[in-house]
Amino acid sequence: MAVRELSGVTKRHGARSVLRGVDLDVPAGAAVGILGANGSGKSTLLRILAGISRPSGGTVSGRPRIGYVPDRFPARQRMSARAYLRHLGRIGGLSTVDATARADGWLDRFALAGGPDTPLRDLSKGNAQKVGIAQALLCDPELLVLDEPWSGLDPDSRGVLTEVIGEVAAAGTAVVFTDHRPEAVRALATRSHRLADGRLEPLEAEVETCRIVLCDGESVDWAAQPGVQAVRPGHLDVTLVVTVEARESLLLKAIQQGCAVLSVASR
Structure with missing residues (x-):
């Protein structure tokens, strides 16, 4: 069952279309990854998912409890990291004791430099990001929305975040995250x-390919052979770009046709 569903969602900024007919359903326990370049509309889409922004058209259904990490966490505040998280926890319905314990637990897990009493305004970008992630997790969200969440984190914290996403998804929380990798x-x-x-499409699995360089032999219509993705004729040779899965059968055919195999290399 989808905890959040977008149907035909559009978003315009003046005359510019940012999102065009986006359909997306986010089931409980799913980890939904969205790939896109800077300026592709990822942040706009996530703000709509998080309920921060309204679409220009289409529908958004589902009313889950949401934890949201924006692409830039606003950390220019005098409160300490612990006080800030405790305050948000109280707003989210937690007791002071529970909010403080959860805040300290998340800050400890992400190894906040300087400790929980460090003022937010004194934190580096990476450590501010850790507080931003902690506030999104604080009240056990049903939908966790993460905009480029690994940005600015040190390698250890990136690993921790990856672990946390897997854990909360396994516990039934729906997770939507963006990344450019x-x-x-x-x-x-x-x-x-x-x-x-502005359009959201399934990300096709990347097919592993390799390059085969041949010369001589009988004439073969290589472009018509299964697994051949590209044929690049040279002066005395021909280069084939083929799927790794089809490599052995194509090499066998080349040898049977009397071709000399000059090289085989991964792309």
Whole structure:
């Protein structure tokens, strides 16, 4: 069952279309990854998912409890990290004791430099991001919305965040995150999408390929052979870009046709 669903969602800023007919359902326990370049509309889409922004058209359904990490966490405040999180926890319905314990637990897990009593305005970008992630997790959200959440984090904290996303999704929380790295999206997401030109499409699995260089032999219509993705004729040779899965059968065919195999290399 989807905890949040977008149907035909559009967003315009003046005459510019940022989102065009976006459909997205986010089931409980899913980790939905959205890949996109800077300026592709990822942040706009996530603000709509989080209920921070309204779409220009289409519908948004579902009323889950939401934890949201924006692309830039506003940390220019005098409160300490602990006091800030305790305050948000109280607003979210937690007791002072519970809010403080949860705040300290998350800050300890992400190893906040300077400790929980450090004023927010004194934190580095990476440590401010840790507080931003902690506030989103504080009240056990049913939908966790993360905009480029690894940005600014040190390597250890990136690993912790990846672990946390897996843990909360396994516990039933729906997670939506954005990133600009295809490998990160594919590695963590149970559902992967690409946002480009305002349209959201499934992110196709990347097919591993290799390059085979041949010469001589009988004439073969290599472009018609299964697994051949590209044919690049040279002066005395021909280069084939083929899927790794089809490599052995294509090499066998080349040898049977009397071709000399000059090289085989991964792309």
